[in-house]
Amino acid sequence: MLPKKVKKRASLLAIFLLASILGVFLILNTLNKNILYFNSPTDIKISQDLNYNKKIRIGGMVKKNTLEINNQEIKFIITDFKNEISVSFKGTIPNLFAEGKGVVAEGMLKDKRFFEADRILAKHDENYMPPELKNILSDNVK
Amino acid sequence: MFNFFYNSNIFIWIEKLINFINSIFFVLLLVALSFALIFSPPDYLQGDSVRIMYVHVPAAWIGLASFTVIAFLSIINFIFKIKNLTLIAKSIAPIGLLFTCIAIVTGSIWGQPTWGTFWAWDARITSMVILAIFYLLFILTHKYFLEESKANNVSSLIAIVGLINIPIVKYSVEWWATLHQPASIKISGTSSIHSSMLMPLLLMFFVLILYCALIFLMKYKTEIIRIKKKNLKRI
Amino acid sequence: MSMGGYGIFVWSSFVITFLVCGVFYYKTRKTLKKYEKEFAKEIENLSAEQKKIVLENSKIASKILSTYNKTI
Numbered sequence: 199m200l201p202k203k204v205k206k207r208a209s210l211l212a213i214f215l216l217a218s219i220l221g222v223f224l225i226l227n228t229l230n231k232n233i234l235y236f237n238s239p240t241d242i243k244i245s246q247d248l249n250y251n252k253k254i255r256i257g258g259m260v261k262k263n264t265l266e267i268n269n270q271e272i273k274f275i276i277t278d279f280k281n282e283i284s285v286s287f288k289g290t291i292p293n294l295f296a297e298g299k300g301v302v303a304e305g306m307l308k309d310k311r312f313f314e315a316d317r318i319l320a321k322h323d324e325n326y327m328p329p330e331l332k333n334i335l336s337d338n339v340k
Numbered sequence: 341m342f343n344f345f346y347n348s349n350i351f352i353w354i355e356k357l358i359n360f361i362n363s364i365f366f367v368l369l370l371v372a373l374s375f376a377l378i379f380s381p382p383d384y385l386q387g388d389s390v391r392i393m394y395v396h397v398p399a400a401w402i403g404l405a406s407f408t409v410i411a412f413l414s415i416i417n418f419i420f421k422i423k424n425l426t427l428i429a430k431s432i433a434p435i436g437l438l439f440t441c442i443a444i445v446t447g448s449i450w451g452q453p454t455w456g457t458f459w460a461w462d463a464r465i466t467s468m469v470i471l472a473i474f475y476l477l478f479i480l481t482h483k484y485f486l487e488e489s490k491a492n493n494v495s496s497l498i499a500i501v502g503l504i505n506i507p508i509v510k511y512s513v514e515w516w517a518t519l520h521q522p523a524s525i526k527i528s529g530t531s532s533i534h535s536s537m538l539m540p541l542l543l544m545f546f547v548l549i550l551y552c553a554l555i556f557l558m559k560y561k562t563e564i565i566r567i568k569k570k571n572l573k574r575i
Numbered sequence: 576m577s578m579g580g581y582g583i584f585v586w587s588s589f590v591i592t593f594l595v596c597g598v599f600y601y602k603t604r605k606t607l608k609k610y611e612k613e614f615a616k617e618i619e620n621l622s623a624e625q626k627k628i629v630l631e632n633s634k635i636a637s638k639i640l641s642t643y644n645k646t647i
Binding site: 204207208211214215218219222226233234235236237238257291292293294295299302317318319320321322323324325326327328329330331332 | 381382383384385386390393415418419420453454455456457460461462463497500501504508516517518519521522523524532533534536537
């Protein structure tokens, strides 16, 4: 059998570990909303306490065929395939920003359906492939 | 147990391994680098900035893996008090901190052209910074407490608490909305990364693992000599 | 070399990684050599009789000493 001291230390450690897991879980639970880097258009739609004077981030996909670029501003629609929000933006966009790709916009809500961004970040997906393969894939889709 | 680890044969093996890794390291490094920088194709979307992944991803893996090893060694160590495990954990920690920092810095360099920002306080990046802080605390306790048994106890507890952070880092991209993309390489199921890019990634990972082994062996050897020196004084 | 404008990002991350690794290797090696040297010194300071006992009882001690002597 194991010596008494070893048993004592093992049980002490088990209690300590359980307590810290519980602690971390509680912290994460209370922080839950703040951990989210961005809200989806659906989150905005169902949210009760919207603050129109605070900066927030909205993320989703840039809806296809909605991107309008003219001299002064860029307009597009962010969608999570359930709900949508129109975004207008003045400034430079990252290289990877494109229709049908992920995007995170930072700025202020004007109302539940309209968002004025002052910063645009591109959200990259987890697919990596060489360009030739991408061409073959898109040919197959056609 | 003590005798097994302290067997002088182990010491001789460490020497042999160090020499062996030293002899093959540069050839492998050149091969891996040429694949990562020249032969592998650019990404269809990111272009050539995808090459940053070849150092970023292995560095992050090593950072996570070595902390997991340290934490499990610490659990055994806290309960059974085996001196050699302390030496091993102590020798791994600086490597883990180094690679965690490399992962954070290269990730930030990749973020600028891809996301449009160097830094974002999203769940993945924040939990990675917390990992680096745990490494730092672990290393500092060994420097701060001169009494070794106390240093061992405190650092073990730090590593064990830090272990909770590991699944948070791993699954942060799935549990919460983050700017960081989900993992491309999955333990089970198909990977969403093309084989022409997976190969240089794994090659680079292998080379960096060899580097870690080299540093670990040198650090472990240093620790053994330090202990031996202390024993000399007792005569 | 320029990698379509991404060159600076790619090269800087590779250079940073391998530079830091190189410096870290150098430092680790230096500490190791320092400890070997100090250990050898301690042994030299022992009396002839003690030295004999230590080297006979500990293979590691004699091994450290021999690698140190090789490097000088």
